Amino acid sequence: MPAPAIPIHRAPIASGDLPSRRPRGRPHKTQGERDDGNRRQQLLSTAARLFRRRGFDATSTRDIAAAVGMHSGSPFYHFKSKDALLFAVMQEGMQAAINRQTTAMKEIAAGQPVEQIRLLIRTHFDTLLGSGNDFVPVMLYEYRSLGSSQRASLAKLQVAYESVWTPVLLALHASGHLRAPVKLARLLMLGALNWSVQWFDHKKSATLDELTDAAMTLFLKEN
Amino acid sequence: MPAPAIPIHRAPIASGDLPSRRPRGRPHKTQGERDDGNRRQQLLSTAARLFRRRGFDATSTRDIAAAVGMHSGSPFYHFKSKDALLFAVMQEGMQAAINRQTTAMKEIAAGQPVEQIRLLIRTHFDTLLGSGNDFVPVMLYEYRSLGSSQRASLAKLQVAYESVWTPVLLALHASGHLRAPVKLARLLMLGALNWSVQWFDHKKSATLDELTDAAMTLFLKEN
DNA sequence: CCTACCGATCGGTAGG
DNA sequence: CCTACCGATCGGTAGG
Structure with missing residues (x-):
């Protein structure tokens, strides 16, 4: 039986790729502020940067998620694929x-x-x-x-x-x-x-x- | 337990990509002819064509092997990676x-x-x-x-x-x-x-x- | 060059 | 948006 995948919980090393602004805890929205658009925009610009540098196929959705401080499955909440x-x-x-x-x-x-x-x-x-x-x-x-x-x-x-x-x-x-x-x-x-x-x-x-x-x-x- | 990978034995479908010249049996060398260089050259030109069309990352070594009529591990006999x-x-x-x-x-x-x-x-x-x-x-x-x-x-x-x-x-x-x-x-x-x-x-x-x-x-x- | 694999990684998902 | 996973695929290898 294969060993279960070990979920990386904090600070998956970003391979020196980013100034490492990754929130420790839950992102705190101040007073009903909707930052959904913000997160989406962060995903877009981060993806653009990584796609440009390494290419689309060589960039995993996990790389992008880590670079914006999300967990591996979360980008799919914002983009369906x-x-x-x-x-x-x-x-x-x-x-x-x-x-x-x-x-x-x-x-x-x-x-x-x-x-x-x-x-x-x-x-x-x-x-x-x-x-x-x-x-x-x-x-x-x-x-x-x-x-x-x-x-x-x-x-x-x-x-x-x-x-x-x-x-x-x-x-x-x-x-x-x-x-x-x-x-x-x-x-x-x-x-x-x-x-x-x-x-x-x-x-x-x-x-x-x-x-x-x-x-x-x-x-x-x-x- | 995961099902064992099923090795594809003949005619792994080349997805309509090639005129499908794939030898049935063992490639027959005529009279001590060395075609090692030939196979290597076939790998090179086929790889070039596929890399160009689909990109490097999107082309698997299996794709290349199938297109020249080899099995999946064989390209690594000619190229180390x-x-x-x-x-x-x-x-x-x-x-x-x-x-x-x-x-x-x-x-x-x-x-x-x-x-x-x-x-x-x-x-x-x-x-x-x-x-x-x-x-x-x-x-x-x-x-x-x-x-x-x-x-x-x-x-x-x-x-x-x-x-x-x-x-x-x-x-x-x-x-x-x-x-x-x-x-x-x-x-x-x-x-x-x-x-x-x-x-x-x-x-x-x-x-x-x-x-x-x-x-x-x-x-x-x-x- | 084939056989029979392994370990790693990846996109994506159900459920909360 | 996180948790905990799955199925598929991939590069590569030992031994013949």
Whole structure:
């Protein structure tokens, strides 16, 4: 007979992964305060961070639970499955990215296409590389782990996100600033930005502004 | 007492993943022929294909064994661990890519930098998107799954591969074809190409030549 | 390379 | 959200 699994009761060692804020006793809600949304949000952002660092399959729901100070079964009170948690991370990330992009573009709706593309690139870099922005990188690198219906759902958000780029690129093409076919140009440009997740290092690399300048200079003609 | 694991004896269903070439009996070596290298190579290329499609963690060594017609423990006769198999796939892929690139560059060693970069880009697309070239994509997308010593070992090969680009980019910068800082330009350009693995579709997308032209037009000034 | 396993881990659940 | 578990799967191994 196999030895019974020994439930770990306190401080399952978080493998040096977290500043270890784990409550000792029962989380004390002050006076009818509902922190359900808070716990859910903690699960989301912690999952995003771990999924990004180690990958979806290599991160167990136990890892996530421990990192937010829950016991192993508790994440399933908030999300019905590990897949649902991944999907929620991605959805949240894409929605936030779309909102950020929309807000940014409103400010220069009447601006020049060159300045519009600069803002789109800069905003995109921030979404990918800004501190605490783990949601979209997870979405970019764990797409494979999704089921097909969830994939289709996210594809719509991606189309919405990228559709903002198309009119700007068309204008740049018309003015001669961009010579490559617009559709391929969009795919190649976004790829160049997305890949920065792999090599960008906050401590050593350039700033986001320098990155943006480099991308602008690389992609655009002077005319 | 748990029911004993039932060993699957023949035709573990390959989930429609393979054209199902699995030998019925003992693989018959003709006349002292050593096919050890062959089996090893089969494991490598099958692992590459499955790792690429499903990801490293989501692919079990049993999946790989079944796809080449072995039993579950047999891959460990050829590779001492699943990690070692992944590492071998990546190493093989990078070495082949380096060789391909070196061979290609020899042909136009005396050519113009513009034609040299075109060949580098075209060769890179082929390494990523050519049929049966799963090794390098695995290396690009499963880097995280490696231990740090193996990572360091592969980093050397990557540096060797990318170092061929630098003098060409420097020449293009000097001639005014490339205005962005060379180091960032290299990172952004290779990122744009690497990302094509995510969206390129053999049935619908452009040809590799059209891709190469688009990249050239996007990255280079007319001087 | 097959046989026959083991120990560990994992996602998930019933009941409170 | 915790307790106490289950069933399944997985990487890996000894011995032939």
